[in-house]
Amino acid sequence: MKIRARLAVVVCVVNLLHGAAIHAAGPARWTEQRANTWYAQQPWWVGANYVPSDAINQLEMFQPETFNPALNDKELALAEGIGMNTMRVFLQDQLWTSDPEGFRKRLDAFLTIAAKHHIKPLLVLFDSCWDPLPKLGPQHPPIPGVHNSGWVQSPGAKGLSDPAYEPKLKAYVEGVVGAFAKDDRILGWDVWNEPDNGNESSQPNEVKGKAKLVAALLPKVFAWAREAGATQPLTSGVWTGNWSDPSKQSEMIKIQLAESDVISFHNYGWPEEFEARILSLQSHHRPILCTEYMARGAGSTFDGSLPIAKKYNVAAINWGFVAGKTQTYLPWDSWQKPYVLSQPTVWFHEVFRQDYTPYRSHETELIRQLTGRGTPAAPARPGQ
Numbered sequence: 001m002k003i004r005a006r007l008a009v010v011v012c013v014v015n016l017l018h019g020a021a022i023h024a025a026g027p028a029r030w031t032e033q034r035a036n037t038w039y040a041q042q043p044w045w046v047g048a049n050y051v052p053s054d055a056i057n058q059l060e061m062f063q064p065e066t067f068n069p070a071l072n073d074k075e076l077a078l079a080e081g082i083g084m085n086t087m088r089v090f091l092q093d094q095l096w097t098s099d100p101e102g103f104r105k106r107l108d109a110f111l112t113i114a115a116k117h118h119i120k121p122l123l124v125l126f127d128s129c130w131d132p133l134p135k136l137g138p139q140h141p142p143i144p145g146v147h148n149s150g151w152v153q154s155p156g157a158k159g160l161s162d163p164a165y166e167p168k169l170k171a172y173v174e175g176v177v178g179a180f181a182k183d184d185r186i187l188g189w190d191v192w193n194e195p196d197n198g199n200e201s202s203q204p205n206e207v208k209g210k211a212k213l214v215a216a217l218l219p220k221v222f223a224w225a226r227e228a229g230a231t232q233p234l235t236s237g238v239w240t241g242n243w244s245d246p247s248k249q250s251e252m253i254k255i256q257l258a259e260s261d262v263i264s265f266h267n268y269g270w271p272e273e274f275e276a277r278i279l280s281l282q283s284h285h286r287p288i289l290c291t292e293y294m295a296r297g298a299g300s301t302f303d304g305s306l307p308i309a310k311k312y313n314v315a316a317i318n319w320g321f322v323a324g325k326t327q328t329y330l331p332w333d334s335w336q337k338p339y340v341l342s343q344p345t346v347w348f349h350e351v352f353r354q355d356y357t358p359y360r361s362h363e364t365e366l367i368r369q370l371t372g373r374g375t376p377a378a379p380a381r382p383g384q
Contacts, residue, residue, distance in 0.1 A: 027226035030233060030261035032285050038233065039262065039287035045187065045315035046306075046371050047079065047086035047119065049292065053324025053354060056150030058092040058127075060139045060325075064099070067106050072113050075322055078356060080117040082364045083371035086187050087114065088291055088317045090124040092154040094136050096172040104179050111185040120187040122291065122317070123180075125154075125173060126221065127193040128214060132157035132205050145338030147330040147348070157207045160214070169217070170224050177228035188233040190264065190291060191221045195236060196252040215251050222259040237264035237291045244280040257284065266292035271304035278312050287315075294318035296346050297331050302363045310370050320349030322356065329359075 030038075052071050055061040079087065089110070095103045114121055134152035143149035159165040173191075180186055195214045199206055207213060218236065225234055236256045242248040243257070243265070257263065263286050267277045274293065281288050293305050293316065302318070309316035320328045329347040330339050347359050358364040368374040 026223050027229075029222075029226075029259060035233065035261050035286045043085060044310065044313060044371065045086045045120075045289065045317070046309075046367065047084040047088065047317045048321040048351060049317060049319045050075075050079075050087035050089055050121075050321050051324070051326050053322040056139050056142055056325040057152050058090040058154070059095065059134065059136060059152060060150075061089075062091070062095050062103060062106050062110075063136065064102055064106065065138075067109075069109055069113060072110060073116070074356075076114055076117040076119055078352060079119060079321065080373075081375045082351075083368045083374035085118055085371070085373065086120050086122060086315070086317060087321075088122045088124060088190065090127055090154075090193070091176065092134065092152065093126070093159065093169060093172045094134060094154070094156075096175055097168050098136055100175055104176070107176070107180070111180070111183065115185045120185060122187045122190050122289075123176075124190040124193050125176070125225070126191065126195075127154050128195050128197045128199075128210070129153060129193060130199060130203065132160075132199070132203055132207065142325050142327050143338070145330065145334055145340040146327065147332055147334045148326050148328050150325070157205055160210065160217075161207045166217070166220075170220070173221055173224040174228045177225045177230050181229040182231050186232050188235060188262065189225055189230055190235055190237065191225055192218055192236045194239050194266070195256070196250065197239075211252065215255060218252070218255050219259060233261035233287075235260040235262050235264040235289065235291075237266050237289075238281075239266035239292070243277070244283070260286075262287040262289060264289040264291045266290070267305075268293060268295040268298045268300045270299040271308055274300065274305045275308050275312075278308070278314055282312075288312070289315035289317070291315075291317045292319050294320070295331075295348050297344065297348050302366055306366065306370055318349070318351070320351065322352045323347075323350045323354050323359075 052061055052068055054068055054071055060066045130151035130153060132153050134156045139150055155169060195218055196211045198210060222234055238253050238256050241250050241253055263281050263284050265277055267274050290309060293300050294302060306316055323329050328349040331344055331348040350359060352358055
């Protein structure tokens with residue numbers, strides 16, 4: 001009896017330790033089977049990176065003084081009308097830190113509007129692009145002739161470089177994801193946009209050693225989102241470098257590919273490059289989402305890339321929707337040479353003009369045709 005009792009104690013201890021180890025490890029990344037089963041139940045996702053035309057950045061989109069539900073409703077109706085069913089939408093950590101309940105309510109209101117138009121947003125938690133000194137309150141007006149001149153990072157340089165700020169970042173992720181973890185109005189969570197984008201050529205206030213700081217945080221962000229109970233898939237899109245050869249992958253790419261439930265990527269190249277990137281990611285045997293493409297002046301167009309995305313059942317989310325304060329119809333080279341006295345011959349991004357007419361009617365008709373959704377377009381204006 002004593003031996004049996006001792007064995008029972010040993011078994012009990014082993015089980016407790018095993019359970020503690022599982023708990024310490026936290027929720028696991030989705031298996032390939034779970035990811036593919038989920039994706040098989042989804043429609044073909046097509047949409048845009050959405051910033052309302054009256055907002056210069058993420059802060060202006062969601063701050064209480066500038067949050068504009070009526071405009072969101074009008075513009076998302078326009079998206080539904082051409083067959084789009086998703087939008088990639090950027091959040092910002094200071095929105096939560098400064099007013100958790102207010103931000104939650106505004107995000108909930110936005111999701112209600114999106115659902116009204118049968119659109120499921122992919123929500124972006126952090127972003128390494130553009131201004132490293134984000135500030136709440138009134139945002140500066142657009143810099144004339146400059147692409148995306150008011151966009152801000154999340155976290156900013158101070159939050160990224162100060163270890164004491166990390167608990168606030170964790171509280172933001174756990175708070176936002178936790179509030180909407182089981183919300184079927186959300187397609188997924190893009191936990192960090194272009195995490196190793198240094199912006200060195202345009203942002204003198206960048207943190208030194210930024211990539212290493214972000215690489216240390218990125219696995220934690222995935223873990224925080226999972227611990228918050230996210231039932232939607234997590235991802236972080238690869239955008240540069242070698243994706244197919246593990247021996248040549250950067251530390252950041254390895255983290256992104258190893259942690260993502262579904263694989264996402266950015267590509268602004270010609271159709272041949274777009275297809276090659278998709279093929280290079282198929283070895284992961286997971287659903288693939290292209291969360292940024294379509295830069296006409298760089299060779300990336302709806303005509304060239306969208307049929308390829310449909311061929312491989314890859315979600316396609318272009319940059320830009322309605323021309324507005326972000327001015328992303330201007331090309332990237334406007335950072336060095338602002339288009340003040342003249343406009344580019346061809347728009348870089350955006351689908352619609354400020355008056356809500358298509359930049360190219362052929363493009364909106366192509367989206368309707370390929371998705372099999374939307375409503376018939378009005379007769380084109382002369383010259384379209």
